[in-house]
Amino acid sequence: MAVSGSEKDIMILMIEDDLTLCELVGSFLEKKGYDFAHHNSYEGAIECARRVKPDLIIMDLHFPDGNGLHLCKLMKDDKDLTGIPILVLTTRDYPVEKEIALSSGVTDFFHKPMDYGLFADKIDEILGDSIEIIFWGVRGSTPCPGEEYTKYGGNSTCLQILIPGQKKLLILDAGSGIRALGNELLASGKPLNGRIFFTHAHWDHIQGFPFFKPLYVPDSRFDIHMPPQMEGNTKEVLLDQMSYTYFPVTSQMLQAKLEYHVQSHAQQQYEGYSIQYMSANHPVETAIYKITIGKKTIVFCPDNELSMANVDSNGEGDPFLRQFDEFVKDADVLIHDAQYDREEYEKKRNWGHSAWEVVVETAKKNNIRHVFLTHFDPDSTDEKLDQISEKLKEMVKDLGIHAELAKEGSHFKVPA
Ligand SMILES: [Zn+2]
Numbered sequence: 001m002a003v004s005g006s007e008k009d010i011m012i013l014m015i016e017d018d019l020t021l022c023e024l025v026g027s028f029l030e031k032k033g034y035d036f037a038h039h040n041s042y043e044g045a046i047e048c049a050r051r052v053k054p055d056l057i058i059m060d061l062h063f064p065d066g067n068g069l070h071l072c073k074l075m076k077d078d079k080d081l082t083g084i085p086i087l088v089l090t091t092r093d094y095p096v097e098k099e100i101a102l103s104s105g106v107t108d109f110f111h112k113p114m115d116y117g118l119f120a121d122k123i124d125e126i127l128g129d130s131i132e133i134i135f136w137g138v139r140g141s142t143p144c145p146g147e148e149y150t151k152y153g154g155n156s157t158c159l160q161i162l163i164p165g166q167k168k169l170l171i172l173d174a175g176s177g178i179r180a181l182g183n184e185l186l187a188s189g190k191p192l193n194g195r196i197f198f199t200h201a202h203w204d205h206i207q208g209f210p211f212f213k214p215l216y217v218p219d220s221r222f223d224i225h226m227p228p229q230m231e232g233n234t235k236e237v238l239l240d241q242m243s244y245t246y247f248p249v250t251s252q253m254l255q256a257k258l259e260y261h262v263q264s265h266a267q268q269q270y271e272g273y274s275i276q277y278m279s280a281n282h283p284v285e286t287a288i289y290k291i292t293i294g295k296k297t298i299v300f301c302p303d304n305e306l307s308m309a310n311v312d313s314n315g316e317g318d319p320f321l322r323q324f325d326e327f328v329k330d331a332d333v334l335i336h337d338a339q340y341d342r343e344e345y346e347k348k349r350n351w352g353h354s355a356w357e358v359v360v361e362t363a364k365k366n367n368i369r370h371v372f373l374t375h376f377d378p379d380s381t382d383e384k385l386d387q388i389s390e391k392l393k394e395m396v397k398d399l400g401i402h403a404e405l406a407k408e409g410s411h412f413k414v415p416a
């Protein structure tokens with residue numbers, strides 16, 4: 001392995017047995033301001049990538065000592081490497097091969113012989129793509145239509161995360177906000193394939209599910225994940241709301257291919273990201289999901305009570321809060337329950353929700369860069385949330401973190 005350094009703070013690793021090509025590409029990229037490292041065999045490539053922690057991997061698919069596609073797959077399934085974009089240099093152009101490569105974790109292809117102008121554009125295109133978060137619903141407890149709710153939005157919780165180079169959808173919770181997401185997806189005309197992670201099965205997080213139109217399209221495929229619940233497995237919990245008494249469309253009418261999973265706490269690898277959860281301080285088993293995409297970490301926690309109510313006997317503070325701090329520490333983005341302000345919270349202790357002030361303090365303590373407050377109380381109109389937003393601006397001025405109230409329909413690009 002050889003490493004060289006430059007000013008952009010973006011590391012590109014080339015895995016390629018042709019040393020001359022490595023040198024040419026390396027000197028080109030260094031002139032462009034990238035850090036560059038190369039490794040010249042299949043053997044040891046994974047270990048090298050773990051050490052170098054690249055932002056992009058450029059590689060060949062043919063090595064004298066191993067198969068490059070196999071290497072891509074190993075990286076995709078590796079918790080430290082999953083999500084790092086892989087650009088393959090190739091002289092071949094067979095659609096079937098490309099299809100297999102894309103499903104093995106390859107992000108894109110570049111055709112040899114090298115045209116360095118086009119090559120620079122391709123690298124900009126891949127690295128320029130950042131992770132994007134879309135808020136489809138930010139309301140807690142129940143959807144709130146009406147003119148007092150047009151600015152922040154009245155739909156209940158639903159979040160989408162877009163991962164560069166990944167076609168498979170990543171959706172969290174299916175409150176009423178998921179309906180608009182479904183409509184947008186159908187309008188795109190693309191085949192729909194993805195995962196929906198539920199934090200828990202309170203109505204405001206599942207009630208949009210029967211209105212998510214991609215579920216009625218035969219070519220769609222979704223994996224549905226939920227932490228274990230007391231009464232019934234993931235499928236039962238979710239589809240019971242579609243029983244005949246409650247809903248005219250029965251679950252037999254869902255035409256998409258659906259697979260149901262009971263999510264465990266342990267970190268799991270999926271397409272371009274890993275996810276793990278800790279249990280929230282909330283009435284039923286509720287997940288606080290931590291999603292890791294390359295070097296970025298996003299924590300999604302729409303229902304959780306951060307309280308100082310339960311100080312343990314050793315006087316060492318609340319064990320839940322200690323665990324929470326450890327879990328969220330250094331996250332790039334925290335999306336957290338902020339149903340109340342401090343005053344309102346005092347009347348609603350042990351209801352399973354937090355005061356926004358405590359969320360911001362906790363985020364600061366844990367070195368979190370970007371905080372989005374969500375799951376607003378149905379009684380929090382635009383006017384009230386605007387007042388909170390002003391107080392929040394005052395509060396974060398000196399804290400050196402970015403915190404804002406999530407708004408339905410807004411997008412946030414996680415900075416590189
Ligand atoms: Zn909720």
Ligand SMILES: [Zn+2]
Pocket residue numbers: 200202282303
């Ligand atoms: Zn809840």
